[in-house]
Amino acid sequence: MLDIHMFSTATKVKGQGVGSAYMELVQLLQRHFQNEFKVSINQYGRSDISHYHTINFRFFLSTFFRRRGRKIGYVHFLPETLEGSLTIPQPFKGIFYHYVIAFYRRMDHLVVVNPSFIPKLIAYQIPANKITYIPNFVSRKEFYPQSPEQITALRQHYQIPADQFVILGAGQIQERKGVDDFVELARRNPDIQFIWAGGFSFGKMTDGYERYKKIVDTPPANLRFTGIIERSELMNFYNLSDLFLLPSYNELFPMSVLESFACGTPVLLRDLSLYRSIIAGYYVAATDVDDMHQKIADLREKPASLAYMQQQAQAAADYYSEERLAKIWHRFYVEQAKEG
Incomplete structure (x- = not known):
């Protein structure tokens, strides 16, 4: 059984898509692969895979710990995509933007939610073979047509x-x-x-x-x-x-x-x-x-x-159904664990 540790604080801020995407993935793994994947939330013990959904500084520090397994980063945004969203004064904006890319570079592999991110990450000197596109999805148990x-x-x-x-x-x-x-x-x-x-x-x-x-x-x-x-x-x-x-x-x-x-x-x-x-x-x-x-x-x-x-x-x-994406995530985690 693969031991997957999820790291996220996205649900602390309501009304943002990162939190929704994170919850959808955790629930997918628990529904479909409870006999194959053991999923833990914000636990720092030994793992086969550490999947980082948000870029908190304590998560960044944890990437230097031993036995963290394969480090996966979920890329929901890039520095340029934050323009028009948050007001961050200089020099803090420049420092934060530099930190975002430093976090991504610490990962063994990155998952992007949109293929348009791939050339932009490559421009930040992140190798293409360390980037995989897996789209978001929505569970029909939560969103469905009503009568x-x-x-x-x-x-x-x-x-x-x-x-x-x-x-x-x-x-x-x-x-x-x-x-x-x-x-x-x-x-x-x-x-x-x-x-x-x-x-x-x-x-x-x-x-x-x-x-x-x-x-x-x-x-x-x-x-x-x-x-x-x-x-x-x-x-x-x-x-x-x-x-x-x-x-x-x-x-x-x-x-x-x-x-x-x-x-x-x-x-x-x-x-x-x-x-x-x-x-x-x-x-x-x-x-x-x-x-x-x-x-x-x-x-x-x-x-x-x-x-x-x-x-x-x-x-x-x-x-973009849960059933189709479940197969994609299963294959991805298994392949990444073999690389670890």
């Missing part, structure tokens, strides 16, 4: 008319997520109910916190900010919505998109190159806020197009 009767009841619960078109966005409230465009689209479409599920996971450290706090406190009449909510309630919002919109300027492999797919909700995204390599064909792409406005109008006017994108969402959920 029309359940959706009707949900709309009544949240006081949303049964015939009103609903657009959902999700994630931390920050500039990188394209929240400004989401607000602008709400202003342009007063007859549509817009909902943003998420909040300020990092409080006042969030880039542009004061400005976004004012928006959250006084939004357009048809825009609702839920704040940070539990994943079980988030599933309700995916199901009662007609369209999921994520206007992010910079993303990794957003869990919110996979969660939307799993619930069978059509997806509209900003046209980013990183999406094309991982979910091409499963979503509607838009270049800017004007294009998003037009795509929304097109989908509302053409129910058949919306229904087709619902089918594509379900197809994406099948491809």
